[in-house]
Structures are given as C-alpha cells and as structure tokens.
Amino acid sequence: MDVRTRILEAALRLLGEGGAQQITQPRVSKEAGVRQSHLTYYFPTITDLLQAVARHSFQSLAKELGGSDARERPGPLAEVIAKATRDKRRVRLMLGLVQSADRDVTLKPGMRRFIRELRGGLEPLLRSAGLEATPEDIAFLHTVVVGCAVLQLARDDNDARAEARAVLEKAIASLPKERP
Amino acid sequence: MDVRTRILEAALRLLGEGGAQQITQPRVSKEAGVRQSHLTYYFPTITDLLQAVARHSFQSLAKELGGSDARERPGPLAEVIAKATRDKRRVRLMLGLVQSADRDVTLKPGMRRFIRELRGGLEPLLRSAGLEATPEDIAFLHTVVVGCAVLQLARDDNDARAEARAVLEKAIASLPKERP
C-alpha cells in the first residue's frame, strides 16, 4: 500500500478509536509507520489531512456500511441494523465525519454524496427483507438508525442497546410491506 | 459572574461554535477574558476542564432543551421540535458531549442522567399537545430527534430541513392520541 493511503488508513483508525484529537502529525505518522515529514509532504497542513481523511472515509465507509455487512451474515433486519449501530468504531467515525463536514464547507458535497450512497445501499437490503420502501421511508429509517447509533454511544449500557433494538423494530414495522 | 463560571461558559461557547479542539487553555482563557493561570487554578489539567464543561452543560442544557423553549413560543409540535434540531450550536454541543462521554467513563453517569432529564422534559410537552406517550414512545421520538439533528448538521441544506420536518411529522403521527 502506498504511503499516502497508509497515512489515511492510520488516521481513520485513530479517528475510530479515539476521536478527532488523535489526529496529530506525530500520532498519525507513528500509527502509519511512516516519517512525520511524509505527512507534510502529502498533506501540507493538518487541515488538508483532515479533509483528505474525510473524503477517503466517505468512500470506504459507504461501501462497508451499506452493502457487504448485511448480505453476508443475514438475519432479522432489525438485528442486522442494530448490530451496525452498536459498532462504536463506526459511530465515532460517522460523528467525526459529520463534525468535519460541519466545520469545513468544502466537505459538504462529499457528505451529501455519502448519505445518498448509504441510502442507496439500504434500499436493496430492505427489498431483500420483503419491504418496499419509498425514499421517504428510507430517510425515516436512516434517521432512526443515526439516532440509535448516537444514543447508544452516549449511554453505552444494556438499557441503551435494548432500547435501540426496540426502536428499530418499531421503525421497521412502520414500513409498508411489499405487495406480493 | 465568578471566574470559574466564566471559564465554563466560555468553553461551552467555543464547543458550540467550533467543536472540542477549540478547548485549549489559551483559547478558553481569551474567550473568557481571564488569565490563563486561572484555568490551571480551577482546573488543574485540561481533562478536568473538559469534564467540568461536560457536567456544567449537562445541567444548563437539560433545562434549556427540555423546558422553556417549547412552552414559551408555542406552535405545532413538529415545528417546535424541528426548530430545536436546526440550532447548530445546540447540536454541536450535544455531539461534543456525546464524544466526551464516550472518551471519559466518568462522564457516563452524567450523560445518562442528562438523557433522562431531557426525556422528562419532553413528556409534558407531548401532553400539552394532546398526546399520551409511554416511555417507549418518548424514547422513539427522542431517537428520531437526535437523528434529525445529526443529519441536518451533516447536510445543512434545504432538503435536509424539509426531510427532517417530514420525518418528525411522521414520528409524531405514530404516537397514540390521548383518550379524552
């Protein structure tokens, strides 16, 4: 893997583990196993790095979140989604991206595309569960998923997990069944 | 206002504007208009400051969010809530708290209390709109509210606002009407 990519992946890893303040040149370079001066070579300022990380993770996350995960290990839909919302790494990353996009307007288009792709990946998942979902339904479900993810990260206890599960069930139950 | 409080409010302001990496001694002391050494006097380490800010904002936010706002300027329920989710300062603060609680286990109890209080404030609001909500209903609505808030901050365009509004309407419509 080339140095640039190694740097981005390392930064992504740190972001998922410890949040945005982990992203400093010394830490990232150590995590990536490259010299610090590589960072400033590929990303002149730390802001450039942050931006690039966001852009890079939009791509790598949209794929991971939307697709593979769900279809590889199938199960009740609510369970599959609940599992995804429980993955702290993923939620931290998502929140990090939201904040980056909030701070930096140049990231907004990427963020919007990211959300569109994510939802695009959600659609076949629903269909495979026998549900026919309009874009409005998907937006609704997506909102619930985000809410569940954030609240679980915030509380991080069994109650939160059980509640998230129940909330997801309810949201899914509200979707229209596909006519056969 | 005493120095300690000035510091906390200043930190809160910075958190609402620019996120957690704004919280440094130089920035906070400048924003608060106090000497830097005051920071280390009242909050020996920067972690202490972060913790104190979180605790302080749990209190000040729970009041603000749950209560006054809604009852002072009444209107359609969805509109009132939608407005709250549009306030970026507030959402940034909420996310900042979530992340702080995620990083620092000592803040988790405060976070849980915060969420309980918030929901406690939501209940009379619903009742005043003629809705009888069980704790499960409130949890559901709260989840949707959080999702809307985050997605709006992420996208920050008219589509996102319209969508949030529609999603909220739908969530509220799903609540049971109070029997008269």
Place this chain on the structure above:
DNA sequence: CGCGGCTCTTGGTAGTTTTACCAAATCCTT
C-alpha cells in the same frame, strides 16, 4: 482591632508537543 490563615489573582516560566518547513539524497519513469 489586627493577626493568621484561607482563597484567589498576578505575572510569570519550563518543558513538551505539534506544526510547518527545508535541503539533500534517492528512486522511478521515460
């Protein structure tokens, strides 16, 4: 009153971390 002890304020500073930069060497492609 006035003295001792407390809290708080002032005005620093030492030491670490981080950013941003650079010249020289090396590699790679054409």
Place this chain on the structure above:
DNA sequence: AAGGATTTGGTAAAACTACCAAGAGCCGCG
C-alpha cells in the same frame, strides 16, 4: 541520463500544558 516524485533527516517557530512564587483580598477569631 534528465527530471519529476518521493524519502530522509533534520529544524525553527508556534502552541500548549502544567507549574510556581509572590502578593492581594477576605474572613473569622482572639
């Protein structure tokens, strides 16, 4: 072999954390 891209091994300067000594203000107690 020329020329651009990358790597090496730095360093200057800024930002930041944590600490401290000395003084001011305050309060209760004798």
